[in-house]
Amino acid sequence: MSSLPLHERIRQEVESSILSGELRPGDRISSEFELMAHYGCARMTVNKAMSALAAAGLIDRRKRAGSFVARPRNVAMMLDVPDLMSEVMGRGQRYAYRQLSRQIADTAHDRQAFAELGAVGRVLRLSGLHVADDTPFAFEERIINLALVPEIEQADFSQEPPGTWLLKHIPWTEAENRIGALGASREHARALGIAIGESCLAIDRHTWRATDSVTFVRQVFVAGTYELVARFGPSRPPA
Amino acid sequence: MSSLPLHERIRQEVESSILSGELRPGDRISSEFELMAHYGCARMTVNKAMSALAAAGLIDRRKRAGSFVARPRNVAMMLDVPDLMSEVMGRGQRYAYRQLSRQIADTAHDRQAFAELGAVGRVLRLSGLHVADDTPFAFEERIINLALVPEIEQADFSQEPPGTWLLKHIPWTEAENRIGALGASREHARALGIAIGESCLAIDRHTWRATDSVTFVRQVFVAGTYELVARFGPSRPPA
DNA sequence: CAGTGGTCTAGACCACTGA
DNA sequence: CAGTGGTCTAGACCACTGA
Incomplete structure (x- = not known):
């Protein structure tokens, strides 16, 4: 057939x-x-x-x-970058987002926000934890361009994390991800319940809407609790 | 126009x-x-x-x-997975591969090799360092299926690393990459000149030729010296 | 200059599936 | 059952570029 x-x-x-x-x-x-x-x-x-x-x-x-x-040079692999809430729930675990900090700033005075988003004006800075079955597995620090998403100032993140909220309200964006490793800072360590300097996977993601920055986020995962998978090939790899 | x-x-x-x-x-x-x-x-x-x-x-x-x-769910990003030698030389740096160990084994007796490649028979196990401008930046540990690439037993890795050699001799493969973080082992630490437990980015790559395993490799990068970049979007992101 | 790929046309038949 | 997308045909003209 x-x-x-x-x-x-x-x-x-x-x-x-x-x-x-x-x-x-x-x-x-x-x-x-x-x-x-x-x-x-x-x-x-x-x-x-x-x-x-x-x-x-x-x-x-x-x-x-x-x-x-062709000669196989820099092969472009397909990397799945899932929404964390969906992924956790897809594994049958309970998901929760715990907000740790919230602050309004302005790229005119906030040098880090300016460095990440450019001169966009008022921004919302958030930090929080992604929790699966009561165990924190990722810390995230996010800067959101309020000029583009003013209504996020009133959003409630007790049911869904900021990333998922943005996915619903700013549906399609362009994005660049940088994936690296880092040693846990004091803040990471306290939030994730690990030792300072302990190894973590870090994903920095910048998303745009046309030419406007929407958000910059750094997500930090405890080593061993999270993996990214990228594939190349015609079919799924043999078993 | x-x-x-x-x-x-x-x-x-x-x-x-x-x-x-x-x-x-x-x-x-x-x-x-x-x-x-x-x-x-x-x-x-x-x-x-x-x-x-x-x-x-x-x-x-x-x-x-x-x-x-469509609703933007698990967006597939394009991840560039470059050949390390090409990437280093593309930045205008000197590249070198330093072999650390070499050993012939058999998946019948080598449990780790069996776990990674399946029952393929004789394998070549290599470990070595990727060096840019005299500074080691990545440690790699590789298992190669000798049934598929017998001539690699005579290969010379002083000019090109095993990965590049394989790219030339086994041109197109299917591949799966798993990207995570880990703390440096004693072996990693000594090879890379860092402390035990120091944070590292790890890429595990399994490649196949049709249904046959070609090679499994784990590459370990010192945190901060190497990043993977993945993108989604119609054009390159705005500046 | 001749062979190749890039693009496009104006049709056609079909499977699917929601009004 | 009618509108939609999936596929395919048998042409066409063109730009490009290597023999």
Whole structure:
């Protein structure tokens, strides 16, 4: 039973040739005209398959020359960056957000806020804990551009954390994440119940709406309690 | 000067409506027939634009019902996972790999190798340091399936690290990365010149060729010396 | 200059599914 | 059952660029 569309079948067959090693980097792939003849289909169907492989970075296409298996350099992996509340609840655990601090500031006087968001004016600064089954697993420190989201001043974070609130109210954004490690500061240590200097995973995320900064957040996870997963490949990895 | 293909212009215009908030999650997008009329083009052109948005996860398409702005849940970010040697040299620094240990084992007797790769038989176990401008910045511990890459037993890692060697000899693979933090072990600490327990970023990468395990590697970076960057969005984030 | 990919057209048939 | 998206056809013209 193969109800697979033809363009998808072509894509998978060429992809398999590349991932199995039958076609090696630099090798030329049959031209669209040759593939048309081979599959007995229209050129658009072949083109759809090959365009998808080019978009995924597996092949390079050059006019007049043809299509070639690309060299795997900086492979772009797909990284899942889930909403923490959804993720915790998805594992069947209870989720809670505990606010630790709240403060209105202005990028004109708050140098850190200015450094992260630029000159956006009034900002809301929050810090809090993400808690799964009564155990804090992440500390977060957030700066929100109030010019863009004034109504967040009245928001209630007892049911959902600021990140989830923002996701609902500022639905689609552009984002940049920086992932690193750090040793727990005094504040992190007290909040997370660990020792100062203990190893933590840190995610710094800056999100924009068009050209305006929406929010900057640093989330700090105790080492071993949280992992990010990124994948590359046609299917999920074999078991 | 807009030499942009029409399908790309349509994609960008709909994307802008979503990212600017003009269209909100759940909102219906004009049908392909309406967009055909609006842009005065063929349906395939509209379809190419909308299919790209659906592939990127920005819209959901349902037969009979139409196309709708998706809810931003687990957004898939693009994570750059560069080759360490290329990255260091791309920054204009000198790169070197220093091998620390080398050992042939068998998954029949080596429990850790079996746990990571499965029952693949003979394996090569390596540990070494990635060095930029004479400063070690990453420790790596690697297990390689010799059944798949027997010639690596004779390879010389003085010019390129095992990862780069594998990239050249086993060009395209599937991969899964797990990114977390850990405290430096005694071995990490000695190799990297840091204190035991000091915070480190750890990347565990398992790569496959079709259904066969090729290699498992853990790379450990001193906190603050290395960051991973992941992005989501139509363009690069504003400055 | 000739082969290749990039794009686009104006149709077509179909599966699906919600009004 | 009618509107929608999914797919596909058989053409077309063009820009590019390497033989």
